[in-house]
Structures are given as C-alpha cells and as structure tokens.
Amino acid sequence: MDCMVKHHPHDYLPAAGHDALLPGYDLLARLLGFNSVYQKLIAQAKLADGHRVLEIGCGTGNLTIRAKRAHPAIDAVGSDPDPRALARAQRKATGLSGIRFDNGYAQRLPYTDAEFDRVLSSMMLHHVGQDAKPAAAAEIFRVLRPGGRLHLVDIGGEATAPDGLMARLIRRNHHAAGNLGDAIPRLLRTAGFDCTEVATQRHRILGQLNYYQATRPD
Numbered sequence: 001m002d003c004m005v006k007h008h009p010h011d012y013l014p015a016a017g018h019d020a021l022l023p024g025y026d027l028l029a030r031l032l033g034f035n036s037v038y039q040k041l042i043a044q045a046k047l048a049d050g051h052r053v054l055e056i057g058c059g060t061g062n063l064t065i066r067a068k069r070a071h072p073a074i075d076a077v078g079s080d081p082d083p084r085a086l087a088r089a090q091r092k093a094t095g096l097s098g099i100r101f102d103n104g105y106a107q108r109l110p111y112t113d114a115e116f117d118r119v120l121s122s123m124m125l126h127h128v129g130q131d132a133k134p135a136a137a138a139e140i141f142r143v144l145r146p147g148g149r150l151h152l153v154d155i156g157g158e159a160t161a162p163d164g165l166m167a168r169l170i171r172r173n174h175h176a177a178g179n180l181g182d183a184i185p186r187l188l189r190t191a192g193f194d195c196t197e198v199a200t201q202r203h204r205i206l207g208q209l210n211y212y213q214a215t216r217p218d
Contacts, residue, residue, distance in 0.1 A: 025060055025085075032205060034122075037153060038063045041122055042070055044198055044211060045151040049073035051117040054143065056080075056106045056136075057124030061089025067120065068099045077116075079104040107135035114145040121152040130178045137191035144216040150193065155179050156210030157200070188214040 029035075047053060047067060051074045055064045058078030068076040076099040080086055089101045104110045106128055119140050128136050140150050156179055188195040193214035201209045 026062065026088075029062060033203070034062070035066075037201070037209065038066050038122060040199070040201075041120060041151050041153050041211065042067050044213060045118050045120060045149070047071045047074055047118060051075070052115060053077065053118045053120065054079060054109075054111070054116045055120040055122070056109070056140065057121060057127060058089060058101065059085045061086075061092055061101060063120055063122045064089070064099065064101070065093055065096070068093075068096055072098070074098070076100075077102060077111075079106075079109065081105045107132045107139055109139045109143055111143045113142055114148075115143050117145060117148050119144055119148070119150045121150065121154070123154055125152065125154045125184065126179050133178070133187055134190065137187050137193075140214075141191045141193060141216055146216055146218045148216050150188070150212075150214040150216075152184070152188075152212045152214065153209055154184065155206055155208070156184060157208030184210065184212060188212065192216070 041063065045053075045067075047070070049071070051071075053064075053067060053074050053076050055067070055076075055078045058064050058080045059082070061078050064076050064078035068074060078086075078089055078099075078101040080089075080101070081103065083103060086101045086103060093099050093101070102110060106124065121140075125133070125136075144150065158181060185195045185197065194217060195212055195214040197210055198213050199211040201211070203209050
C-alpha cells in the first residue's frame with residue numbers, strides 16, 4: 001500500500017510509503033478491508049499446531065498477530081526491515097507467547113535452511129525492487145522445509161484490467177507494475193516452487209488481488 005508517497009529516505013519501501021504515515025497505517029489497512037484479506041490468507045495456509053510460521057514484510061504485525069491468535073500453538077515470526085514498524089508490532093503483541101519480530105530483508109532472511117513450515121506474504125512483494133525479487137524468492141525457498149508452503153497475496157492481474165482511476169494509477173507505479181501478468185508465478189517457479197493461483201479478488205481501490213500457493217517440492 002505504497003500509492004500515496006513515492007520518495008523515502010531508506011533502502012526499503014516502508015509499509016505506508018513514508019515514515020510520517022506509519023501511525024495511520026493500521027487504520028488505513030482496516031479501512032481498505034485488509035482484515036478479510038488476512039483472514040483469507042490464513043485459511044488458505046491451513047496452519048496446524050507446532051507449525052513454524054514466518055511472515056516476510058510483516059510491517060506492524062497485523063497478519064502475524066492474527067495468525068497467532070487464530071492458532072495459538074504455532075510458533076509465529078514476523079520479519080521486516082523497518083525498525084519503526086517492528087516496534088509497533090512488538091507492542092501490539094504484548095501478552096502473546098510464541099511470537100517474535102525480527103529485523104530482516106526478504107532477500108537476506110536471517111534464518112537457517114528449512115526452518116519454517118509456512119511463509120506468509122501479504123502485499124509485500126510489490127515493495128521489493130525488481131532486481132531483488134529473484135533473491136527474495138530464493139530465500140523463501142531456502143527457509144521452507146521440503147513440502148512447506150508460501151502463501152502470498154498481492155496486486156496482480158493484467159495491466160489493462162477495467163479498474164477504477166485509483167487502481168489504474170497504482171498499477172502504473174513501477175512497484176506494482178512488476179507484479180502484473182504472470183510475473184509472480186513465473187518468479188516463484190523459477191525459484192523452484194510448484195506454484196498455483198488459488199483465488200482472485202477485486203479490490204475497490206487496488207484493483208485485482210491474486211492469492212498464490214507455492215510449495216517447495218519434497
């Protein structure tokens with residue numbers, strides 16, 4: 001959700017597009033209806049007791065915390081390069097056990113090989129530069145155990161989709177444009193995943209959202 005601000009003083013794109021907008025990020029996510037997106041992604045992941053679950057680009061922790069509350073017996077980890085967002089996530093998770101938030105980039109994950117059963121990604125991939133996306137996909141593959149799965153939702157579909165003005169403007173942004181067409185499944189298959197599109201959703205502001213399941217083969 002980086003449509004509001006294009007310029008920022010970091011080597012990553014903050015969740016809200018700029019540090020100054022971070023205090024309003026959670027409200028914006030609710031207004032845009034992302035609670036239902038998080039719930040849909042969690043349901044698709046079919047989390048089970050004892051699963052180790054990583055969210056990459058966790059921002060302020062909305063999805064990680066929701067997954068932990070829905071499945072208290074999982075070990076939940078959120079990773080993000082933005083220390084301000086992580087501080088908010090940690091405060092929001094106060095009182096929960098078996099959950100933590102780490103500083104890390106998707107293309108340089110600070111975890112060992114085959115450490116996780118599931119990786120979740122919600123509206124993160126379009127924050128990663130085109131040159132870094134192959135490394136991010138390879139890192140996700142590396143930290144998943146054989147048979148483990150990535151569950152991802154992000155802006156997708158065709159560039160010419162008949163969306164409203166705001167969606168068309170967002171999809172012309174170079175961050176979102178890198179997700180269009182078959183870019184996401186092609187990226188994940190190149191990294192070695194078996195990738196399937198499991199659902200699509202029309203969003204009133206962002207246009208089409210695509211949900212993918214990508215499995216690391218046994």
